[in-house]
Amino acid sequence: MTTKPTLSRRQFGAGVAALGAASTLPMPALAQSKTIKIGFVTPQTGPLAVFAESDAFVLEQFRTQLASGLEINGETYNVEFIVKDSQSNSNRAATVAQELMFDDEVHLITATSTPDTTNPVADQAELNEVPCLTNDTPWQPHFFGRQGDPAKGFDWTFHFFWGLEDVISTFTGIWNQTETNKVVGALWPNDPDGNAWGSPDVGFPPVLEAQGYTLVDPGRYQVMSDDFSAQISAFKAAGVEILTGVVPPPDFTTFWLQAAQQGFEPKVVTFGKALEFPQVIGSLGDRGEGLSTEVWWSPGHPYSSGFTGQSSAELAAAYEAATGNPWTMPLAFKHSLFEVAIDALKRSADPMDPASIRDALRATDYQSVVGPVNFMTGPVPNISKTPLVGGQWHIEDGKPVLEIVENDDHPAIAKTADVTLIGG
Amino acid sequence: MPVSNTDAARIGFFLAVLIGLATGPYWADRGTMRLLIEAFYFLALAQLWNLLAGYSGLISVGQQAFVGLGGYMLFTLTMFAGMPVVVALPLAGVLTGLLAWPTAMVAFRLSGPHFAIGTWVIAEVYRLSFAQISALGGGSGISLPTDIVRGMADGRAARESMTYWIALAIMLAVIFGIWVLMRSRVGLGLGAVRDNEEAATSVGVRTVRLKFGVFVGVAAMTGMIGALIFLQKLRITPEAAFSVNDWSVLVIFIVVIGGIGSLEGPILGCILFFVLREFLADLGSWYMVILGVISVGIMLLEPRGLWGMVNRKRRFTLFPITRQVDQNP
Numbered sequence: 001m002t003t004k005p006t007l008s009r010r011q012f013g014a015g016v017a018a019l020g021a022a023s024t025l026p027m028p029a030l031a032q033s034k035t036i037k038i039g040f041v042t043p044q045t046g047p048l049a050v051f052a053e054s055d056a057f058v059l060e061q062f063r064t065q066l067a068s069g070l071e072i073n074g075e076t077y078n079v080e081f082i083v084k085d086s087q088s089n090s091n092r093a094a095t096v097a098q099e100l101m102f103d104d105e106v107h108l109i110t111a112t113s114t115p116d117t118t119n120p121v122a123d124q125a126e127l128n129e130v131p132c133l134t135n136d137t138p139w140q141p142h143f144f145g146r147q148g149d150p151a152k153g154f155d156w157t158f159h160f161f162w163g164l165e166d167v168i169s170t171f172t173g174i175w176n177q178t179e180t181n182k183v184v185g186a187l188w189p190n191d192p193d194g195n196a197w198g199s200p201d202v203g204f205p206p207v208l209e210a211q212g213y214t215l216v217d218p219g220r221y222q223v224m225s226d227d228f229s230a231q232i233s234a235f236k237a238a239g240v241e242i243l244t245g246v247v248p249p250p251d252f253t254t255f256w257l258q259a260a261q262q263g264f265e266p267k268v269v270t271f272g273k274a275l276e277f278p279q280v281i282g283s284l285g286d287r288g289e290g291l292s293t294e295v296w297w298s299p300g301h302p303y304s305s306g307f308t309g310q311s312s313a314e315l316a317a318a319y320e321a322a323t324g325n326p327w328t329m330p331l332a333f334k335h336s337l338f339e340v341a342i343d344a345l346k347r348s349a350d351p352m353d354p355a356s357i358r359d360a361l362r363a364t365d366y367q368s369v370v371g372p373v374n375f376m377t378g379p380v381p382n383i384s385k386t387p388l389v390g391g392q393w394h395i396e397d398g399k400p401v402l403e404i405v406e407n408d409d410h411p412a413i414a415k416t417a418d419v420t421l422i423g424g
Numbered sequence: 425m426p427v428s429n430t431d432a433a434r435i436g437f438f439l440a441v442l443i444g445l446a447t448g449p450y451w452a453d454r455g456t457m458r459l460l461i462e463a464f465y466f467l468a469l470a471q472l473w474n475l476l477a478g479y480s481g482l483i484s485v486g487q488q489a490f491v492g493l494g495g496y497m498l499f500t501l502t503m504f505a506g507m508p509v510v511v512a513l514p515l516a517g518v519l520t521g522l523l524a525w526p527t528a529m530v531a532f533r534l535s536g537p538h539f540a541i542g543t544w545v546i547a548e549v550y551r552l553s554f555a556q557i558s559a560l561g562g563g564s565g566i567s568l569p570t571d572i573v574r575g576m577a578d579g580r581a582a583r584e585s586m587t588y589w590i591a592l593a594i595m596l597a598v599i600f601g602i603w604v605l606m607r608s609r610v611g612l613g614l615g616a617v618r619d620n621e622e623a624a625t626s627v628g629v630r631t632v633r634l635k636f637g638v639f640v641g642v643a644a645m646t647g648m649i650g651a652l653i654f655l656q657k658l659r660i661t662p663e664a665a666f667s668v669n670d671w672s673v674l675v676i677f678i679v680v681i682g683g684i685g686s687l688e689g690p691i692l693g694c695i696l697f698f699v700l701r702e703f704l705a706d707l708g709s710w711y712m713v714i715l716g717v718i719s720v721g722i723m724l725l726e727p728r729g730l731w732g733m734v735n736r737k738r739r740f741t742l743f744p745i746t747r748q749v750d751q752n753p
Contacts, residue, residue, distance in 0.1 A: 127574070190555050
């Protein structure tokens with residue numbers, strides 16, 4: 001007969017008793033402190049991956065600073081960040097938000113970068129009653145896209161970013177500084193941003209008309225198109241000198257190449273989304289010179305982080321030193337997302353209680369690296385607006401440099417140059 | 425008919441699994457329930473695709489058309505017609521089935537690979553069409569107001585249990601429905617059509633009518649599952665609703681690695697898919713690459729999938745549908 005290591009009933013009983021006794025002993029101090037879990041949904045892969053480039057740096061910064069815990073009401077808590085990739089897909093964003101809430105049981109959920117990630121996450125949080133903080137989606141697609149009622153707002157979800165009215169004001173502010181025939185061509189896709197920007201009620205058309213611009217709008221196109229001949233010939237026929245739109249980077253590259261091939265040479269080109277990133281401008285070579293865009297943050301912004309104390313310039317420099325990549329606007333917004341979250345946790349009566357975190361979020365009045373954030377004074381409940389100015393790219397020594405050329409709404413953010421015409 | 429030992433074992437096994445799953449809300453935590461709901465609807469989609477491709481020879485890569493239609497129907501019926509969710513779910517399936525009728529008339533003009541491409545094109549047409557409907561958010565998509573979902577049941581636990589049971593019921597209805605169908609005259613006819621359409625026609629199987637019926641029936645069930653999916657997602661956009669990746673590629677992956685043309689295969693495929701996803705989804709693009717490599721590998725090793733591997737040595741079946749000659753008359 002072979003001998004097997006066996007456990008007698010008596011031994012088993014003794015073991016269980018010992019375990020039971022051990023569990024009543026005081027646990028080591030480290031394991032005793034409670035952990036606050038913060039979920040973070042971000043488009044790390046897919047067409048919007050460029051928005052997530054600074055994630056790793058920002059998370060590392062916060063993890064290092066919070067390594068020794070966060071003190072709230074005299075008690076020290078561990079803070080854990082759990083990151084999930086939305087794959088730039090709203091189905092996936094909803095699924096990972098549920099995973100974070102049900103499996104990881106996060107105390108607070110955060111998300112950034114475009115409605116496809118922030119909206120599904122906020123919807124899940126609202127239904128499942130988990131406090132939620134998001135940014136980096138213009139506030140109208142976030143609030144009205146989720147059927148928000150300005151009279152009621154939401155219970156659990158908070159969002160900070162600029163809105164449509166800001167981008168309209170910034171773009172027309174740039175154009176008003178130039179000498180053109182005031183004929184504006186618009187390339188607006190059939191997506192959340194394109195529909196909002198092109199809306200005859202809240203978008204560009206009524207403002208342009210009021211300010212004496214002529215709008216040439218060839219209609220919403222499907223994103224990821226490979227042929228813009230129809231739009232280009234419509235713009236050429238109407239004598240468009242100012243070109244605008246809000247398109248994903250690949251679409252802008254295709255459009256801009258075909259515009260060159262077909263001899264369409266506008267004097268001012270101001271786009272949202274595609275032209276926000278130095279990587280995209282860099283890939284255009286000399287054709288990137290003079291393109292303009294809205295600027296949500298730059299190293300020259302007169303704000304500093306309430307968490308690390310870094311000024312905008314210091315944050316950008318730290319990022320460039322650590323990663324070797326040029327600074328991008330989402331960098332500061334990721335940073336601000338977590339600093340606002342940490343601020344709310346610090347003010348919460350009990351960070352283990354969702355309602356308590358929610359109430360603290362609602363009462364937010366905070367100076368962040370992207371400007372003041374206050375959810376009580378917003379245009380609608382649960383929304384806080386951050387400042388927006390206009391910028392223009394110049395190619396210096398082969399590298400794209402962004403100058404601030406328009407600051408009418410926010411004079412505190414200094415202008416660094418005047419608008420120049422493309423090829424002029 | 426006497427009950428054999430294997431039948432008794434099979435019935436016992438089914439009962440154990442059924443009871444285990446049906447009591448889910450009493451033993452599973454919220455995370456597990458959420459995962460099971462997702463597994464149920466992926467398995468149901470896989471079985472339905474298997475019925476089309478594995479049993480009826482209709483290789484469609486456009487089933488996302490019906491997932492999306494069902495999802496949009498749910499949003500329309502609950503938001504604009506004010507229907508309660510439990511009524512809107514089955515009705516979304518029925519309406520999707522009705523829309524599948526004209527869709528099938530177009531698709532059935534094509535056959536073989538042309539049919540596959542045709543179904544995909546039709547799904548894209550639906551996607552582009554829904555992107556134009558501004559009442560449903562157009563290309564921007566729309567969220568389901570939380571009050572509608574909250575109105576399903578009293579309290580969070582009751583609502584989540586209810587969703588779970590609905591998902592389980594749909595999945596069981598699909599599996600047992602297909603099982604019963606395949607053991608019937610219709611199943612025999614479908615098998616004949618798949619093996620040789622001309623021969624089947626010549627012996628009197630009404631091939632076109634049969635395939636048409638299966639296609640529309642599958643579409644209706646797929647629509648109901650789509651409604652359930654977007655009840656879970658809470659937000660619908662044309663890209664998400666008519667996503668070829670989420671609702672066709674992954675479903676085909678499940679059927680192909682599990683074993684096409686069997687009811688057991690998709691169950692195995694679904695389990696493997698969820699295990700892989702739990703461990704690999706954080707790898708980003710590499711995750712899709714790994715799924716691709718696995719499916720190519722399995723197809724090379726055993727075209728009948730994992731269930732084919734299991735069945736290589738000893739013939740065994742959970743859902744007997746093939747007929748055998750009785751050895752001892």
